[in-house]
Amino acid sequence: MNLLQSLDYSVLQQCMHCGMCLPTCPTYVETRRERSSPRGRISLMRSIADGALPLGPEFADEMYYCLGCLACQTACPAGVDYAQLFETARAEIERSEVARHPERDFWRWLTLNVLFMHPRLLRLVGWGLRLWQKSGLDRLLRRYHFLGLLPAKLRKLEPQTPRMAEAFSDSLIAPVESLAAPGARPRHRVGLLTGCIQDLAFSHINRDTVDVLLANGCEVITPRSQPCCGSLHAHNGELELARELARRQIDSFDLDEVDAIITNAGGCGSHLKQYGHLLHHDPLYAAKARQWDRKVKDIHEWLAQIGIRPPQPLTPLSPQSVTYHESCHLCHGQKVSRQPRQVLQAIPGLKLQELPESNWCCGSAGIYNITQPEQSAKLLERKVGHIRRTGAACVATSNPGCHLQLAQGLQADGIEVTQPVTLLAQAYRAEQAN
Ligand code: SF4
Ligand code: SF4
Missing domain, CATH: 3.40.50 (Rossmann fold)
Known part of the structure; x- marks a missing residue:
């Protein structure tokens, strides 16, 4: 039985072919091809689940051409759960091995199985990159076109490599921070998720998040060396690795101790709120994952919920x-x-x-x-x-x-x-x- 067949059939059947999602889908708007639309992709998935169509490389290409942006889910009047369909279809593509290629396999293994499964190793790579970028060697090699000697894949990746932060989150944020007087109970107690790329390239945004939470009466607990949330794995068909990371992430926090777990990265937050579904068959973690889902809040959602303290208009900000x-x-x-x-x-x-x-x-x-x-x-x-x-x-x-x-x-x-x-x-x- 393939993974699409293991889905509740009602999820596959929900699409009523109305086409309301078509103008919101960037890949359909670009190509005007039915198979590159949400409706077309769902129809392909259903045919594969029904056994009417073999799962081949064309289907894999189509599912990897999809952005996973979920604009179709917002537009859909029938409430189609495209996120679940998309993740299951990609997982089945990987399970069936129709998209295998030695170079692709190597990069997937290096990123999904090695780097993003081991936070300390990822940080070590971050330190190395920071050193490389600070030395100015990257600019020098670029100026004299030495980067042209790199393998094609690395050459393409190089300009996209984010600039590493001067310091990562653990150096900028204490394990527990509060502005409440010693012994006094804070208004709220929250946990903070520091993320992977957010931690390596945008740790100052994690610091800003803590400062905003403190200014709004929260005590902030930030566990050290947090694992990746697993969204990269789930979106790329590695559901078992995503489950393993979800368990580790849940274990990083004492859920009874905090009112909310705060995330400031939209992509991570969307996945973090799905742990209940991801672990619903896990006898040890299903209940904890449901509790986790109830507590995960995007930072803006949380601030709006508790009421944002307006800053005093003392100094005009730049930019305005x-x-x-x-x-x-x-x-x-x-x-x-x-x-x-x-x-x-x-x-x-x-x-x-x-x-x-x-x-x-x-x-x-x-x-x-x-x-x-x-x-x-x-x-x-x-x-x-x-x-x-x-x-x-x-x-x-x-x-x-x-x-x-x-x-x-x-x-x-x-x-x-x-x-x-x-x-x-x-x-x-x-x-x-x-
Ligand atoms: S997730 Fe985005 S790209 Fe994919 S089908 Fe939906 S709207 Fe189109
Ligand atoms: S809007 Fe929903 S029901 Fe209508 S075609 Fe798109 S996915 Fe199907």
């Missing part, structure tokens, strides 16, 4: 005009769309310019910019054009993948890329400075 790009997995996966705007609107002196197509994928989509560079570049160009036309000096987003993708697209424009919590943290710091 900002637009907001929605991470797909924050708005479509988690349905958190209004709250990041509320965070931005709470900042005195900041003018929010609405971005046309703010919830249209920017082309980052996990590792899509590496696996499908052409389609990714088209989506980035579309996004960057909209951002430029707003006239905003800055674009805020809330996912490390989107952040890197937008920074790459806007590097010649002088438009800053940042995150709503960073702007809010700056506003609180300006209060203290006055």
Whole structure:
């Protein structure tokens, strides 16, 4: 029995072929091909589950051409659970080995089985990269075209390598932080997820998140050397590895001790809220995973829930005009769309310019910019054009993948890329400075 056959058949049957999702699907809008639409992909999955169609490389190509952006799920009036279908289809592709290729197998093994399964090793690579980038050797080799000697794959990856942070989260954040007087109970006690790429490249955003939480009466508990959340594995057909990481992640926290577990990365948060489903057959973890799902909150969602303390309007912030790009997995996966705007609107002196197509994928989509560079570049160009036309000096987003993708697209424009919590943290710091 293949994995698509093991799905509850009602999930496969739910699509009523209305086509409401078609104009929201970037790959359908680009190609106008039915098989590259959500409706077409679901129909292919159903045919494979029914045994009417063999699972072949064409199906694998189609499922890896899909961004997994979940815009179709938001548009669907029938409530089709496309996220579950998408992950199951990719898992079946990997199980059936139709997409195998030695080079692809090597990179998948190195990233999914080795680096993102071992947080200390990942951090060691981060240290190495930081040293390499700080030495200036990367710029020197680029200038003299020595990077052309690298294997093709590494040559393509090199410009996409994020700049490593000066210090990672464990050096910037204490295991427990609180502004409450000694012995006094804080208003809320929360756990913080530091992430993988967020930790290596954007640890200052984790620091900003802690500062914002402290300013809103929370005690923050940040376990050391946290594992990857497993979203990369689940989206790339490695469900068993994703389950293993989910168990480790749950074990990093005392769930009874905290009111919420906070994530500040849209892509991770969307997956983190699905541990209950991922582990529902696990007798030891099913109940804990359900409790976990109830506690995981995106930072903006949490701030809106407890009430954002408005910063005092003492010092005007720079930049003063900002637009907001929605991470797909924050708005479509988690349905958190209004709250990041509320965070931005709470900042005195900041003018929010609405971005046309703010919830249209920017082309980052996990590792899509590496696996499908052409389609990714088209989506980035579309996004960057909209951002430029707003006239905003800055674009805020809330996912490390989107952040890197937008920074790459806007590097010649002088438009800053940042995150709503960073702007809010700056506003609180300006209060203290006055
Ligand atoms: S996840 Fe995105 S790309 Fe894939 S079918 Fe849905 S809308 Fe299209
Ligand atoms: S909107 Fe939903 S029900 Fe309609 S075609 Fe798309 S997936 Fe099927």
